[in-house]
Amino acid sequence: MSAAGAGDVQRGFTRLEVLTILAVLGLLAMVALPALANNRQRSERLICLNNLRQIGQAYHQWGTEHSGRLPVRTPWCEGGLGVWDTAGLGYYAGCPAGVPAPTWASAGLYNYVWFQFIILSNELNTPKILVCPSDTLKTPATQWSGSPQSSLWHPTHGNKAVSYIIALDAFPDDNNALVSGDRNIRPSIRSGNDCSSGIGVAMGLVWNFPASFGLTSAIHVNAGNFLFYDGRVEELSSQGFARRVSESGGGHASGKIHYIAPD
Numbered sequence: 112m113s114a115a116g117a118g119d120v121q122r123g124f125t126r127l128e129v130l131t132i133l134a135v136l137g138l139l140a141m142v143a144l145p146a147l148a149n150n151r152q153r154s155e156r157l158i159c160l161n162n163l164r165q166i167g168q169a170y171h172q173w174g175t176e177h178s179g180r181l182p183v184r185t186p187w188c189e190g191g192l193g194v195w196d197t198a199g200l201g202y203y204a205g206c207p208a209g210v211p212a213p214t215w216a217s218a219g220l221y222n223y224v225w226f227q228f229i230i231l232s233n234e235l236n237t238p239k240i241l242v243c244p245s246d247t248l249k250t251p252a253t254q255w256s257g258s259p260q261s262s263l264w265h266p267t268h269g270n271k272a273v274s275y276i277i278a279l280d281a282f283p284d285d286n287n288a289l290v291s292g293d294r295n296i297r298p299s300i301r302s303g304n305d306c307s308s309g310i311g312v313a314m315g316l317v318w319n320f321p322a323s324f325g326l327t328s329a330i331h332v333n334a335g336n337f338l339f340y341d342g343r344v345e346e347l348s349s350q351g352f353a354r355r356v357s358e359s360g361g362g363h364a365s366g367k368i369h370y371i372a373p374d
Contacts, residue, residue, distance in 0.1 A: 156331065159243040159293070160346065163275065163338045166241075166291055169234035171342060179283040181290065182230045183221075183308050187213060192221045192230060195309025222311045224373040225269045227277045229255065238263045243274040243293060245330050249373075270373035274330070279308040279369040281340050287359045292337030294372045295329035296352075306369040313369040322353035 170181060177185045185191025188206035194216040206212075220226040228241055232255040241263075242251040252263040252272040260267055274294055281288035302315035316324045326335050326349040333349050347355060356368060 155244040156336070156346070159245060159274075159331075159336050160344050162240040162243065163291060163336055163344045164342075165235065166228075166231070166275065167338045167342045167344065169231040170290060172234045173231060181281055183227060183277065183279055183310070184282065187216055192227060193308070194221055195307065219311065221309075222371070223270060224275070224277050224371050225263055225273050227371070228273065229263065232256070238272060241273045241275060243330060243336075246274040246294070248329075249274050273373035276370045276372045279306050279310055279313060279371065283340075285359055286339070286341035287355070288340040289356055289359060289368060289370070290338045290340055293326075293330050293335035294374060295327045295331065295335055296370070296372065297325050297327050298370075299323040299367065302367070302369055308369065310369070310371055313371055315367040315369055316356050317367045318357055320357075322350075322357070324353060324356075325349035326352055 173182065174180060177189065177191060180191070182192040184193055186193045186206050188210065194212055215221065215226070225241075228235075228238070232238075237253065238255055239251040239253060242249045250268070250272055252265070252268040253261040254263065256262055256264050259265065262268065263272055275291045276294050276296065277291055278289040281290045296314070296316075298314035299317035299319075300315045302313045304311050304313075305315075306313040326333055326347075334347060335352060336344060336346055337352065337355070338344050339355075345351075345355065359368065
């Protein structure tokens with residue numbers, strides 16, 4: 112006699128029972144997977160928000176020693192990245208006449224988003240936070256400088272390791288001014304070199320109604336996260352972004368806001 116008892120009969124699943132189980136499992140997967148995907152997207156969005164908050168804190172710390180200005184609006188001779196030429200005279204606004212610009216200025220590095228962020232390296236622990244986890248086209252750098260391939264300076268990184276724009280028209284008198292945010296912006300125009308910051312080619316967001324600019328689906332599905340001058344970071348839809356930018360006033364005499372993107 113077997114241990115199970117002489118009267119026990121061992122029986123496998125019938126084909127119908129197997130199909131029923133598979134159908135139930137498939138139904139559970141259909142219900143669970145979208146929820147898991149939404150949780151992942153939300154988690155990535157929160158990381159992106161936190162990245163921009165840290166960038167905002169870094170700008171604030173840097174600005175406490177530079178009259179509240181951003182690097183792009185602070186002359187290079189005062190430690191900033193402002194290199195605009197006043198009248199083609201060979202010297203730069205706010206700096207002594209005849210004093211040569213640094214090599215990075217003559218090389219035009221200030222035109223690149225990644226280089227604009229380099230100046231915050233003392234305030235930011237790592238360049239990893241320059242990439243939004245939802246931005247699958249970007250790969251984070253792990254070091255600010257040096258020759259290794261993991262450096263932001265390395266040709267394999269640079270703008271390829273940055274997800275965020277840098278706005279060029281943020282001034283201390285405008286708490287609503289756009290400072291940074293996700294790169295998935297659809298601009299009104301490519302402004303060329305008409306920005307007073309001296310940046311070579313800038314994008315432009317023109318104030319009009321209805322808005323001629325907005326957000327694409329490249330990162331957060333027609334939405335994005337944006338940093339403003341007072342340090343707040345907001346999750347905005349395409350329409351919400353257009354409304355917020357239109358509320359920004361101080362210092363934008365040209366009727367548009369300029370920015371550079373790491374595209």
